[in-house]
Amino acid sequence: MNTSMIRLILGHVIRLEGFFLLLPCVIALIYKEDQLSTYLIIAGVCLIIGSLLSHKKAKDNVFYLKEGCIATVLSWMVLSFFGALPFMMTGEIPSFTDAIFETVSGFTTTGASILTDVEALCHTSLFWRSFTHWIGGMGVLVFLLAVVPMSGASHFNLMRAESPGPSVGKLVPKLRYTARILYIIYFALTIAELVALLIAKMPWFDALCISIGTAGTGGFGILNSSVGGYSTTVQWIVTIFMILFGINFNAYYLILFGEAKKAFQIEEVRAFLLIVLAAIIFITNDIRGLYDTLFEALTDASFQVASLISSTGFATTDFDMWPGFSKTILVLLMFIGACAGSTGGGIKVSRFVIVGKAIKKELHSYIHPRSVKQITMDEKEVDPSVIRSVNTYMITFFTIFVLSILIIALEEKDLVTNFTSVIATMNNIGPGLSMVGPTQNFAHFTDLSKWVFIFNMLAGRLELFPMLIMFHPAIWHELIVKGVRKKRILKNKL
Amino acid sequence: MFGIDKTIKHGLNIIIIGCGKVGRTLVDQLCQEGHDITVIDKVSKKVQDVANLYDVMGVCGNGASFSTQIEAGIKDADLVIAVTGSDELNLLCCTIAKQASDCSVIARVRTPDYNEDIPYLREKLGLARIINPELEAAKEVARILYMPAALEVSSFAHDQAEIVKIKLPEDTILHELKIMDMGKRINHNILICAVERDGEVYIPSGNFELRGGDIMSFVGTRKNCARFMKEIGFDTHRVHDTLIVGGGKAAFYLADQLLRAGIAVKIIENDVKRCEELSTLLPEAIIINGDGTDEALLQEEGLATAESFVPLTGIDEENIMLTLHAKQVSNAKAITKINRISFKTVLSTLDLGSVIYPKYITSEKIIAYVRAKLASKDSNIETLYHMFDSRVEAIEFLVKEDSEVTSKTLLELQLKKNLLVCFISRKGRIFIPTGQDTIQVGDEVMVVTTHSGFNDVTDILA
Numbered sequence: 037m038n039t040s041m042i043r044l045i046l047g048h049v050i051r052l053e054g055f056f057l058l059l060p061c062v063i064a065l066i067y068k069e070d071q072l073s074t075y076l077i078i079a080g081v082c083l084i085i086g087s088l089l090s091h092k093k094a095k096d097n098v099f100y101l102k103e104g105c106i107a108t109v110l111s112w113m114v115l116s117f118f119g120a121l122p123f124m125m126t127g128e129i130p131s132f133t134d135a136i137f138e139t140v141s142g143f144t145t146t147g148a149s150i151l152t153d154v155e156a157l158c159h160t161s162l163f164w165r166s167f168t169h170w171i172g173g174m175g176v177l178v179f180l181l182a183v184v185p186m187s188g189a190s191h192f193n194l195m196r197a198e199s200p201g202p203s204v205g206k207l208v209p210k211l212r213y214t215a216r217i218l219y220i221i222y223f224a225l226t227i228a229e230l231v232a233l234l235i236a237k238m239p240w241f242d243a244l245c246i247s248i249g250t251a252g253t254g255g256f257g258i259l260n261s262s263v264g265g266y267s268t269t270v271q272w273i274v275t276i277f278m279i280l281f282g283i284n285f286n287a288y289y290l291i292l293f294g295e296a297k298k299a300f301q302i303e304e305v306r307a308f309l310l311i312v313l314a315a316i317i318f319i320t321n322d323i324r325g326l327y328d329t330l331f332e333a334l335t336d337a338s339f340q341v342a343s344l345i346s347s348t349g350f351a352t353t354d355f356d357m358w359p360g361f362s363k364t365i366l367v368l369l370m371f372i373g374a375c376a377g378s379t380g381g382g383i384k385v386s387r388f389v390i391v392g393k394a395i396k397k398e399l400h401s402y403i404h405p406r407s408v409k410q411i412t413m414d415e416k417e418v419d420p421s422v423i424r425s426v427n428t429y430m431i432t433f434f435t436i437f438v439l440s441i442l443i444i445a446l447e448e449k450d451l452v453t454n455f456t457s458v459i460a461t462m463n464n465i466g467p468g469l470s471m472v473g474p475t476q477n478f479a480h481f482t483d484l485s486k487w488v489f490i491f492n493m494l495a496g497r498l499e500l501f502p503m504l505i506m507f508h509p510a511i512w513h514e515l516i517v518k519g520v521r522k523k524r525i526l527k528n529k530l
Numbered sequence: 531m532f533g534i535d536k537t538i539k540h541g542l543n544i545i546i547i548g549c550g551k552v553g554r555t556l557v558d559q560l561c562q563e564g565h566d567i568t569v570i571d572k573v574s575k576k577v578q579d580v581a582n583l584y585d586v587m588g589v590c591g592n593g594a595s596f597s598t599q600i601e602a603g604i605k606d607a608d609l610v611i612a613v614t615g616s617d618e619l620n621l622l623c624c625t626i627a628k629q630a631s632d633c634s635v636i637a638r639v640r641t642p643d644y645n646e647d648i649p650y651l652r653e654k655l656g657l658a659r660i661i662n663p664e665l666e667a668a669k670e671v672a673r674i675l676y677m678p679a680a681l682e683v684s685s686f687a688h689d690q691a692e693i694v695k696i697k698l699p700e701d702t703i704l705h706e707l708k709i710m711d712m713g714k715r716i717n718h719n720i721l722i723c724a725v726e727r728d729g730e731v732y733i734p735s736g737n738f739e740l741r742g743g744d745i746m747s748f749v750g751t752r753k754n755c756a757r758f759m760k761e762i763g764f765d766t767h768r769v770h771d772t773l774i775v776g777g778g779k780a781a782f783y784l785a786d787q788l789l790r791a792g793i794a795v796k797i798i799e800n801d802v803k804r805c806e807e808l809s810t811l812l813p814e815a816i817i818i819n820g821d822g823t824d825e826a827l828l829q830e831e832g833l834a835t836a837e838s839f840v841p842l843t844g845i846d847e848e849n850i851m852l853t854l855h856a857k858q859v860s861n862a863k864a865i866t867k868i869n870r871i872s873f874k875t876v877l878s879t880l881d882l883g884s885v886i887y888p889k890y891i892t893s894e895k896i897i898a899y900v901r902a903k904l905a906s907k908d909s910n911i912e913t914l915y916h917m918f919d920s921r922v923e924a925i926e927f928l929v930k931e932d933s934e935v936t937s938k939t940l941l942e943l944q945l946k947k948n949l950l951v952c953f954i955s956r957k958g959r960i961f962i963p964t965g966q967d968t969i970q971v972g973d974e975v976m977v978v979t980t981h982s983g984f985n986d987v988t989d990i991l992a
Binding site: 419 | 543566567568574581582585586587
């Protein structure tokens with residue numbers, strides 16, 4: 037186990053967070069808020085700790101998938117820890133569990149909150165809360181790869197551990213440039229939304245926070261009514277961008293290089309858009325009676341569909357009051373989630389496409405038992421190991437899902453609450469139904485449940501296995517036992 | 531940290547077709563040089579293995595198909611290198627790549643059938659280079675056999691100058707002698723350019739003190755090298771006969787060269803058919819049909835009295851065993867060819883003597899070409915060798931235009947540390963430069979350095 041490399045990566049991540057924490061300081065300066073000093077101090081601490089850790093170069097810069105996974109998970113943990121400090125130190129979220137919950141919810145782009153009154157927060161904290169979405173959306177390690185010169189192919193293992201989707205590819209030969217291209221697209225889309233919102237006459241601070249919140253498909257609002265309080269134009273802009281951020285970024289890369297036709301031929305993108313369209317049509321039809329005009333129904337339906345399938349979690353209306361059919365569709369959308377290679381969460385459309393094809397193949401083999409049929413996607417053969425890993429992913433997902441529900445159920449809340457609260461956190465959505473509905477929050481859960489949710493959010497964001505590998509005894513054995521043995525050998529030598 | 535970093539230079543877009551051992555060596559070395567590499571192979575497992583190990587993009591498919599090449603980004607490629615197992619496929623890949631974009635192409639062609647067509651193929655198909663690792667390996671073996679006391683012999687300046695690597699015996703007359711005092715003791719006209727001692731490599735200055743047991747490389751013309759070795763007590767006679775085990779392509783190329791130089795050749799080959807072929811191709815050679823790994827047969831064929839022994843079977847382990855065996859039973863100069871295995875540290879403890887790696891020879895040729903392509907117009911890399919496990923590079927530049935290095939004496943130039951200008955070849959005459967000499971346009975300049983990544987002759991300046 038290459039522990040010095042893990043240390044180095046953690047150091048870089050903490051230092052990076054130090055830089056990120058300087059951004060809320062700018063907001064604090066603009067609004068002349070007292071929280072400036074708190075944020076500055078924490079940023080300074082991060083910069084110092086990070087620099088100390090990353091100062092010494094690693095002896096051996098080769099590492100493998102397991103180290104990549106461990107480094108990723110640990111990075112997200114320290115990121116959340118330092119990200120939670122401002123909330124605690126400003127006294128806005130005094131409880132440790134609550135502060136961690138809020139930050140993890142931010143970084144994992146969940147958007148579930150334990151705050152009963154969001155508007156009570158200062159601008160600085162509001163911005164930081166939303167900004168965690170932006171960092172977490174594309175991934176902090178991908179950002180690290182883009183900005184910190186690290187040579188060697190081993191770093192692909194970091195990207196593999198952090199990027200959503202069943203298989204990770206590169207856009208260009210060098211990982212570094214792939215990471216840069218991803219962030220350039222990400223940044224450009226965010227700016228596009230910001231400009232669109234400003235044109236729609238939204239106040240600049242709101243526009244900024246909503247833009248970065250949409251970009252990461254996060255969902256922290258800055259008003260208690262989420263996005264419900266803004267004009268219809270704003271709502272439509274946000275709807276469109278939520279869908280855009282739920283699309284595989286490979287598509288944008290292709291469009292960028294003038295191959296728009298190819299971009300729309302990506303099967304996953306087609307499936308995603310089809311699901312969105314179908315859901316909007318069904319729900320609009322179902323809720324038409326509740327609204328005066330068809331357009332109002334359409335606006336609300338589209339917004340909610342886009343928000344939930346992209347795993348953003350903004351709300352313009354309390355969809356908990358909608359009829360059962362619509363609510364069921366929304367819950368199903370939560371499971372599906374966005375495209376692989378986007379900033380969204382959920383199980384991912386591509387996995388469902390692959391599973392769908394596997395089912396079709398299985399049925400086919402009942403009719404023609406000796407038939408040979410390869411599963412293909414985008415006219416490329418899907419490797420059996422990918423299919424296997426998708427199957428295992430599904431099973432693992434539901435196992436964790438069921439176990440989490442069991443623990444949450446200890447609180448004796450109603451079934452819908454238990455069920456949807458786990459869905460909403462594991463798929464990084466935010467709001468669920470009933471007691472965790474769009475107008476509610478997660479404050480009423482016990483600390484135990486909150487820690488379960490924290491685990492679910494991280495596991496969901498990091499695609500389960502990197503998180504689970506941390507609990508594998510072999511890893512601990514290697515980290516602790518071998519470390520001790522090494523020290524003993526060194527001692528004997530002396 | 532957010533600024534532009536200088537560690538990664540912008541490299542060329544290179545497509546490598548074929549992920550065999552040469553392909554992988556190329557990926558490894560070109561990656562280190564910072565190029566953007568895409569690999570193509572038919573077998574997805576191989577592509578994945580390479581993509582997992584190196585920072586490259588992999589495309590699975592037939593490298594000769596136009597659509598696969600398009601997918602791999604042929605339109606923006608600067609260079610395509612075809613190193614699949616088949617010569618014909620390599621040529622086809624290059625032909626198609628050449629039509630698809632205006633990139634340079636390099637193909638590996640190793641069958642002796644095409645040997646005479648090489649200049650024709652190069653010209654008609656517009657290939658930048660055609661590489662033949664077997665032929666290059668054979669040439670290197672032959673060079674060592676001409677000077678069997680050396681561990682390695684590499685040639686420069688169109689075979690006029692050579693770098694010779696030798697191991698000094700413990701009781702050498704050079705023991706504890708400073709390089710600048712060497713002239714007092716012996717008459718020589720060579721330059722010691724690198725010394726390896728206890729695993730460290732030094733580019734020696736005048737104050738450097740040699741010791742017995744050092745492995746050192748020196749540069750000079752062929753004649754001067756031989757004279758110097760004679761002075762310090764090495765036997766410089768070339769071998770008179772050689773025993774080759776295995777009758778592959780490399781064996782054929784080697785035998786062909788040696789026979790022309792008047793060295794008797796005996797080849798042991800297991801396959802009767804191949805033996806018949808060889809005897810037609812090489813009428814002067816003695817072809818023995820039998821198992822080259824059979825101890826009795828080797829004895830019968832006079833391994834004990836042979837002057838040199840070159841195992842060239844396709845299996846590295848066999849070659850190593852044969853060499854070790856030969857070292858025990860005879861005084862023959864043994865040269866081991868290693869194709870595949872990479873346990874270089876293990877091999878270095880085995881005392882095999884001369885070892886050649888065809889895959890490195892290939893990649894050196896290609897890297898020399900790539901570096902030359904990257905360089906600005908005023909100079910060009912003619913030859914490049916990696917020495918001492920790639921820790922030292924010997925590079926020969928052709929100076930085409932005036933630049934900072936020309937028209938100043940070497941003493942006035944601010945050269946990098948750990949760098950030595952070994953010789954200058956001017957109008958066919960080779961001389962070892964002193965501080966008063968200048969580099970002029972049209973010169974070929976050879977430098978030895980522990981730095982890497984030189985593209986241009988001006989890179990020698992600090």
